[in-house]
Amino acid sequence: xxxxxxxxxxxxxxxxxxxxxxxxxxxxxxxxxxxxxxxxxxxxxxxxxxxxxxxxxxxxxxxxxxxxxxxxxxxxxxxxxxxxxxxxxxxxxxxxxxxxxxxxxxxxxxxxxxxxxxxxxxxxxxxxxxxxxxxxxxxxxxxxxxxxxxxxxxxxxxxxxxxxxxxxxxxxxxxxxxxxxxxxxxxxxxxxxxxxxxxxxxxxxxxxxxxxxxxxxxxxxxxxxxxxxxxxxxxxxxxxxx
Amino acid sequence: xxxxxxxxxxxxxxxxxxxxxxxxxxxxxxxxxxxxxxxxxxxxxxxxxxxxxxxxxxxxxxxxxxxxxxxxxxxxxxxxxxxxxxxxxxxxxxxxxxxxxxxxxxxxxxxxxxxxxxxxxxxxxxxxxxxxxxxxxxxxxxxxxxxxxxxxxxxxxxxxxxxxxxxxxxxxxxxxxxxxxxxxxxxxxxxxxxxxxxxxxxxxxxxxxxxxxxxxxxxxxxxxxxxxxxxxxxxxxxxxxxxxxxxxxxxxxxxxxxxxxxxxxxxxxxxxxxxxxxxxxxxxxxxxxxxxxxxxxxxxxxxxxxxxxxxxxxxxxxxxxxxxxxxxxxxxxxxxxxxxxxxxxx
Numbered sequence: 001x002x003x004x005x006x007x008x009x010x011x012x013x014x015x016x017x018x019x020x021x022x023x024x025x026x027x028x029x030x031x032x033x034x035x036x037x038x039x040x041x042x043x044x045x046x047x048x049x050x051x052x053x054x055x056x057x058x059x060x061x062x063x064x065x066x067x068x069x070x071x072x073x074x075x076x077x078x079x080x081x082x083x084x085x086x087x088x089x090x091x092x093x094x095x096x097x098x099x100x101x102x103x104x105x106x107x108x109x110x111x112x113x114x115x116x117x118x119x120x121x122x123x124x125x126x127x128x129x130x131x132x133x134x135x136x137x138x139x140x141x142x143x144x145x146x147x148x149x150x151x152x153x154x155x156x157x158x159x160x161x162x163x164x165x166x167x168x169x170x171x172x173x174x175x176x177x178x179x180x181x182x183x184x185x186x187x188x189x190x191x192x193x194x195x196x197x198x199x200x201x202x203x204x205x206x207x208x209x210x211x212x213x214x215x216x217x218x219x220x221x222x223x224x225x226x227x228x229x230x231x232x233x234x235x236x237x238x239x240x241x242x
Numbered sequence: 243x244x245x246x247x248x249x250x251x252x253x254x255x256x257x258x259x260x261x262x263x264x265x266x267x268x269x270x271x272x273x274x275x276x277x278x279x280x281x282x283x284x285x286x287x288x289x290x291x292x293x294x295x296x297x298x299x300x301x302x303x304x305x306x307x308x309x310x311x312x313x314x315x316x317x318x319x320x321x322x323x324x325x326x327x328x329x330x331x332x333x334x335x336x337x338x339x340x341x342x343x344x345x346x347x348x349x350x351x352x353x354x355x356x357x358x359x360x361x362x363x364x365x366x367x368x369x370x371x372x373x374x375x376x377x378x379x380x381x382x383x384x385x386x387x388x389x390x391x392x393x394x395x396x397x398x399x400x401x402x403x404x405x406x407x408x409x410x411x412x413x414x415x416x417x418x419x420x421x422x423x424x425x426x427x428x429x430x431x432x433x434x435x436x437x438x439x440x441x442x443x444x445x446x447x448x449x450x451x452x453x454x455x456x457x458x459x460x461x462x463x464x465x466x467x468x469x470x471x472x473x474x475x476x477x478x479x480x481x482x483x484x485x486x487x488x489x490x491x492x493x494x495x496x497x498x499x500x501x502x503x504x505x506x507x508x509x510x511x512x513x514x515x516x517x518x519x520x521x522x523x524x525x526x527x528x529x530x531x532x533x534x535x536x537x538x539x540x541x542x543x544x545x546x547x548x549x550x551x552x553x554x555x556x557x558x559x560x561x562x563x564x565x566x567x568x569x570x571x572x573x574x575x576x577x578x579x580x581x582x583x584x585x586x587x588x
Contacts, residue, residue, distance in 0.1 A: 047285065047288075047308060048308075055569055055573055057572070064565060064568065069579055079578055079580060082332070166253060167246075167248045168253065169250050169251045170329075172331065234333060
């Protein structure tokens with residue numbers, strides 16, 4: 001993917017951040033930790049408040065509205081944040097800052113913090129698929145061999161069958177993971193129907209192959225499994241457990 | 243009317259009475275729908291209409307500036323006009339079984355007592371007893387004024403029919419103008435609540451920091467009442483910073499002095515005057531209280547240096563004061579976000 005010019009290094013003060021527009025119009029925030037620069041999405045994934053209005057202390061960005069926070073290095077949510085922060089690969093040449101869009105795997109919470117090598121291997125396993133509006137991704141009872149990372153669009157879940165279905169949640173953020181039954185031992189069958197609500201681009205990854213990649217890198221593997229547990233807990237949480 | 247709310251993690255179904263705001267109906271059904279001010283100013287309760295129609299009780303609500311897409315509406319202002327399906331882009335769970343259930347209740351205005359030139363205390367006698375947590379507020383509607391406004395309970399009691407509040411006179415503010423003007427004892431009010439997550443419970447087992455600007459002191463009084471009732475400051479420290487413009491604008495000083503006198507070693511109370519030097523008479527009249535010149539968040543920041551171990555902060559007041567406090571608590575005191583509690587009222 002081509003690099004896009006964003007701004008000059010002098011535009012971003014140390015321990016500060018600035019909202020910029022990349023040369024193709026993409027709005028993002030550049031933060032300066034004093035020794036490094038980071039780039040991430042300009043708008044908070046919660047209630048669409050500009051993140052440049054928030055706080056940045058050199059490593060954590062906080063949205064001032066509801067105090068959602070992220071590690072700018074990995075985009076991983078900290079504390080109250082319920083969605084990952086999309087980051088961009090940033091390079092500095094001379095006094096100019098460039099960004100490159102990251103793939104959904106790099107953006108998603110599930111793999112944040114895994115080693116570069118493991119992320120690259122997982123990206124290698126991924127098959128990109130597009131689903132037109134209304135297309136079924138999987139049905140209740142289907143074998144759960146693959147899990148999915150949302151790249152764009154929206155996916156909706158329904159429990160039940162035929163006309164007797166009821167809503168069971170939806171996903172709309174780049175990097176969100178669903179179908180994670182494929183990562184569980186014994187591969188339980190699908191417990192819900194998944195359907196593209198708006199035309200969706202998904203990364204499909206085989207669960208067994210992903211687990212083997214994670215086994216070969218136990219440090220990353222443990223981190224990912226920890227995140228997977230947290231993900232499952234959010235969907236099955238008892239009141240007050242979040 | 244049947245209401246279905248589709249959240250990121252699952253869907254919920256509940257019933258709403260005719261004219262009942264979607265948010266209130268959901269909270270009544272023990273569903274923790276997203277909200278903060280519950281009174282149309284903050285935009286947190288926004289939802290997208292999927293099926294059906296809603297009636298908007300306050301088309302001019304300030305919170306509507308947060309509505310971006312087609313079909314979006316504020317759940318705290320809109321009532322279903324038939325069966326409705328709406329979507330919220332948050333994870334929603336059932337309310338914690340430990341929270342006091344929210345409900346609609348009628349009440350009668352008791353007395354309205356002037357405390358300063360533009361602050362009054364008022365109390366309400368409810369038709370039935372209610373429970374609330376210290377730091378919570380009620381949404382109150384008064385005769386002849388559209389919509390609800392939020393007021394934090396000043397007192398703390400269990401199964402009580404008497405709620406105490408303070409109100410600051412706001413030019414053009416419907417409810418405050420009514421309370422400072424034609425309001426008469428016995429007037430019928432409609433309330434919904436208790437609401438709010440900036441709550442204190444003695445099981446917190448942390449030191450407590452309260453930073454309040456003006457009428458934001460209301461909820462802090464409830465927190466201090468609860469804490470001192472349980473001897474909380476026997477094991478933990480409390481720091482209270484109350485910001486007003488001048489000494490003449492201060493109120494509740496006798497009550498604060500009494501609270502401090504009950505635990506002088508562990509509880510510190512400082513009144514910050516932003517617009518004038520501290521008059522010599524202040525300390526003489528209130529030996530239990532400390533006074534300082536400056537903006538409340540700056541006075542708090544200076545006084546609290548090095549004292550942030552195991553602290554939970556409660557903030558209330560005009561948004562600039564709350565925002566400034568959040569800034570130093572996160573960046574300098576390094577408190578985690580879940581230890582900074584406030585209700586944002588624009």
